Amino acid sequence: MRIVSIINASSSSGFCHGQNFSYDGDQGPLHWGEEYHSCIGKYQSPINIEEHNVKNVSLSPLRLIGIDNPYQSYVTNTGHTVMLKTNESKAATLSGGPLQDNYVFEQLHFHWGENDYEGSEDLVNNHSFPMEMHAVFYKEDYKSFNEALNHSDGLAILAYLYEVSPQPNPAYEPIVRVLRDIEVMGKRKALQEPLLLESLFVPDIAKMQDYFTYFGSLTTPPCLEVARWIDFKDRQQLSHEQLAAFRDLQTPEGDKLTHNFRPVQPLEDRVVFHNIPKEQNTLSNTHHSDGHSGQRNVKIPILFVALGALVAIFLFAI
Template structure:
C-alpha cells in the first residue's frame, strides 16, 4: 500500500508539472480507482489540501421549480425528493466529473446540540449542520445501480452555520418538519427551486474520494465541499431535533469517526487567491447580503494563522451559552 500511495503522489506531481492544462480532471478520475474505498468522512483542513485548477462546473436547471416536492422522515434523517417536467431535471457536469450527474435527493446531518452536527469536521471542529446534495452518473439507469460503482455517486456538501436571523430560503422546509415528526412520515409541500437551499460554484471548493457504509456494504463517493457556508438561526436548527426515530425516540446522531487522510488526496479546486489560512470562507453568500451572521459580532482576524479554528471555537462557546440559557 505504501508503494501504491507513493506512486499516486509521484503521478500527481508529474501531471501537475507537465500535463495539467491538457486533462486535469483525469487526475481526479484516475485516483478514484485507489482512493474511493477509503472511508469518509474526514477532517477538512486547507493546509492539507493540494491546489489544482479544473474546468468550470456547469449547473443546469437547479433554478427550475419542480412539479412535486416532498419531505420524508426516514427515522434517521430528513430527505428531500422532487420531480421535474421532462427536460428540466437538474444536472451538473465539468470540474472533476466524468460525464453528467443527475440530482437525486437532499438529506441533512445534525447533532444533539449546536456544536456537533456535521459529519465532516473543519480544522478538527464540527459545525451545526451538514447538507448533502446527492447525484448519480447518467452512465447508470438509477441511483441504486450507480452506488455500486466508482464514479457512480457525487455528493455535494454544504455546511450550515448559525446567524442571527432566520433563513427565509430554508423556511419552507423547517416550517413543515413538525408535519413529519414520526418515522416514515411523508409530506408534499409547495414546490420551490432546490437552489434556494444552496448555491452554485466553480471555484473555491474541496474534492476527494471516499466511501459511505451501510450495515452490509460500502459505497464509493466523490465528494465536493463548498468553502462558502449556508446559514440558519438557532431556532431553525432545533426543529430538526424534534424528529423521532423508528423506536419513537428523538433522533440522536452519534458523531461519526473521522477517517485519516493518509493515503488519499484532498484537493482545493480553483482557489481565487495564492494563499489563505481559512479552510471555510466566513463571508456569506451574496443572497444573504442583507442578513446578520453570528460572526458579524466577532472581533477575529480570520486571515491570521488559526483564525478559522478560533472562529469555530467562539461560535461553539456562544451556542453552549445559549443552550444553557434555554435550559435555565
C-alpha cells in the first residue's frame, strides 16, 4: 500500500439525508438556526478567505494512505447533494499538516450553483467558483463517523475548487455518467468500474503544496463546529457539460437542485493559515542570501574603479 505525501500543500451535505432543510425560502440558510441552533454558532463555515489576511506557516506533509487502491463505489442523490461512498472495509486515511491524528475517509460530495459563475461554498478574495468538492474524514480514535460528530476535532475536510474547462475531465466521467440514473432523491447507483480516489484527491501532487486551513463547521444542518478545513489553492477543471449534469438532480420536492451552497459566514476571531512548504521557504532564504552576496560582489569592483579614477585625475593634475 503506497503512501502519498502532499508536501505542505494547501456535517456537510450528505450528513443530513432526510432532514428538513432547503437552500431557498422558509427552510433556507437564513432560517436554519431556528431549528438547528448550532447554525448560529461563532465558528461557522463556509467563509471568505482573504489572502492578504492569512498567516503563513510551514506544516508537516499531509499524508493520504490507500488512495491508490481501487474501491467499489456508489453515488447517491440525498436530495441536497451527490454523495459518493465506498464499499471497502479498509478505508483511505489522512494525516499530517494541521492534523494531530489519523482520519478515516467517510464520503465525498459536491456543492454547485445554477450557472458557471457561482456555486462554491468557501470564497477566495470574494471570488466564487462554479463547484466545490468536500472529502470528509473522521478521526480514527473515535471509531465511527457519528461518534466523531460529538468532538471538536472530529472531522477533517479536504475542499477542492473548480473552474470551467473547454474539455471534460476524464477523472470525473464515471461519476457524471451515472447522474442521469439518480436524478430522483434517494436513488443510488454503483460506478461501473472501481474508483481510484487518488485521481480525485491528488490530481497533480506538484500543485498540491499550497492550501488554506481553518477551524469551522459543517455547512449544512446541524452545522456542528467539529471540522478542520483544508482548502487547496490549486483549481480542478470540469467542462460546462459536466457541471450542468449536476443541476438536473432533483430536490425532495421534485424540483431541480440547481444550487446547494451555503452563503459565507463571519470569520469572527479565527485565523486562516496558509501553508507554505518548508522546501519553498528554504529556497526563498537561499535566494535571498545569494542576492545580498551578489550585491556585495558588485559594490567592491565599483569602489576600486572609483579609487582608480581619482588617482588618475590626481596624477594627471600633477
